[in-house]
Amino acid sequence: MKWKAIVLPIVVAAALLAVWAGVWATGAFHESAFPSPLAVARGFGEEMRSGRLLNDSITSLFRVVCGFLLAVGVGVPGGLWLGQVLAARLAFLPIINFFRNLSPLAWMPFAILWFGVGDAASIFLIFLSVFFPIVLSTMAAVANIPAVYFRVAEDYGLHGRERLTQVTLPAIMPQVITTLRVTAGLAWLVVVAAEMIAGRDGLGFAVMDSRNGLRTDLLVTAMIAIGLIGIVIDRVLVQLTKIPSVRWGYDR
């Protein structure tokens, strides 16, 4: 079981690599339109040695982590509030739905006008893409907490802050964590798109820059880095679902 989980994906990746090399070998595409695995490997080495790939990865990760944590830090309390206060829900829900349906990339020009090219603009765009799903999902989770938990809380003298930290928060945790996983993937998509336009560094910029530099091998290198880091981000967030006190949300 365990070895299968390691070997099988490697086999698939190797097969994919073989197909790639095979298509390249037919010569159907010009080298600049379809780089060979070897050229990409060389490009990878070049980018690693120059340190650019590492710097770009760190830059993108830094932006994602900042934007994401900011959105979680504002979105979860916001969702808690909306979930508990009916008037707030009535007042804000339509406008939240309005903004949720705007692609964060539509904000790109304003992001550049307000924050310039660099970290702040990307963080702003990531914030926008993560904030609204988190608010809505937290709100729904709060509204769906079975009433019996609050009765029990009352019976055992949990009020106010204690009720919040010992009943409401743990009760919504499984659903919030699921949303975190989904939105982290979204944030990673958005940072790359944002950096392609409003960046001077980062993996998205590396994509755009390789394109401007007419270097498809480096383009593929950046794409591979983006994919791999995306996997790592999801693996890290999966760890959250393994916390014993949230397992109940996934096991039944």
Place this chain on the structure above:
Amino acid sequence: MFRSTAVKILAGAALLVIVLGVLRYKPWQRRDQPMEAARASLNVGFLPVTCHLTCPVTDFATRTSATTRFESQRFTDFPTIVESIKGGRLEATFMIAPLAMKLREQGVPVKILYLGHRDGSTIMVRSDLPAKDLRDLRGRVFALPSKYSNQNLVLRKLMEDQGVKPDEINFVEMPPPDMPGALASRAIDAYFVGEPHAAKAELDRSGRVLYHAKDIWPQFISCVLVVTENLIREQPEVVRDLVRGIAESGEWAESHRLDAAKVAAPYFRQDESVVRYVLTQPPDRVSYRMLEPTDAEMEQIHRMALKAGILERPIDMKDLIDRSFIPPHIRAAEISVN
């Protein structure tokens, strides 16, 4: 229990931000270069095209100079440059001339101080098409970088001269880096763009030169140096240094073409051989001399922009152009490569 896990996760998140922040900003590197902070520096925007070559060369030349450090800031498109200027985060940049006029029309206080280059744009056609002029491109797909580009204006003039009506050619707007690939895959039949995006198709043998810009409009201008009035008001000396730096870099590039390719390629992050090809095949493909904008040629661009509907109303060209920073004598910058 729930509490302690939450604390652990929060601590982990905070640690992650700090570690990434430190790796990103590398505070230890700042301390190594105490001189850096003492010296004034100015960011100058450019795109990785040979029309903007003097920008990275000036950057290279002022790396260690005693005066202002001109740091070239690479962008990937003009809209981002415009948004950075409007947002007050960029005060000097290279950009296409009609776009500078458009900014002025919108009330953004910018001035054209100097030209970036002359010539250096090329019309490419698919190598398998027997086209000899624009008349043969009727019904074909023709790519332009932007409707605000000078290429667009010049092309319209040429069409008029050859008796081709505007709607007889299908124009598409396309980012320059995509043009050679689109030509190779026959998605487009011809394009007009600044180098090296034309030379790329020539090197690939998927396209051939139909016209060099100089064949259509001798001493063709596409890009100009644009500076905000704010910068002129507050740091006139820096602006003077900048214009002189660009003039001297241009003079140097003119006589050191191979070295210029070597210096610029890393800034462009392009293959040095492509840049070298543009600068040498033939040597007058692009020129970095005589960069003082004349009233006549700027007025001509202005007129053409109005006619093409890019500008909605005439602008006062005296407000737009300021030649007072151009040095009287231009000598080649002293640049040693390696």
Place this chain on the structure above:
Amino acid sequence: MNQLVSLQLKNVSRSFGEVDVLRRISLEISRGEFVAVVGPSGCGKTTLLNLLSGYDRPTSGTIESSGRRRMIYQQDGLFPWLTVNENIGLGLRQLHGEREREGAVTDLLRLIRLEGFERHYPHQLSGGMRQRVELARALAGESDILLMDEPFSALDYLTRMQMRRELARILAERPRTVVLVTHDIEEAAQLADRVVVLSERPAQIRDQLRIAAPRPRNLTDDEVVQAIHRILTVLGIEHEPERATEMERTL
């Protein structure tokens, strides 16, 4: 209120808007007494428990109680994010001192025969085990009155039978005043000192019967069988006793 009385209802009525649910109910429950409440579905049994627990207030009439009240819910009243230990610990919040609390939890675990499951989460337990943990949590910390709303109705038949035995055994060790709402007349007859039969809505007390037999009782004990019969008769489901007793004699 008398020292020996735990709960006292005087002319209690409760209506929701136009709907009269409870009408003029008067009831006195002594300390240590086990009262079962049976009645048709929808007649207002849960409403009555909500009044007794203090969660809801009567439209008219008065309710008095003395002692700490704890409710046991039909199912899933345990917090799924807390372990068995921590859930039971909720009932001990007023105890000071870590050691004291740990001792109390250990005692309760032994009482409900779940030693070794301290660190399990509710979703890792069977339905019967979960109800035992609920019971332990409600018993914890010297509570006085247990209010149970169909606590075993989600369990299968055999488990339900076992839980009755368990409840009787546990109450023998930790005596409490109990109000048990149930659909299950056998359960009422087997466990209660007194069975209160409610009428259709608006609910009134139709009858009360005392069952004096000692516990633990078997379901097939004579007293229990007779009590079941009497309750069913009050509810109009079985006939008057004459013929039945005759048949019994002939057997």
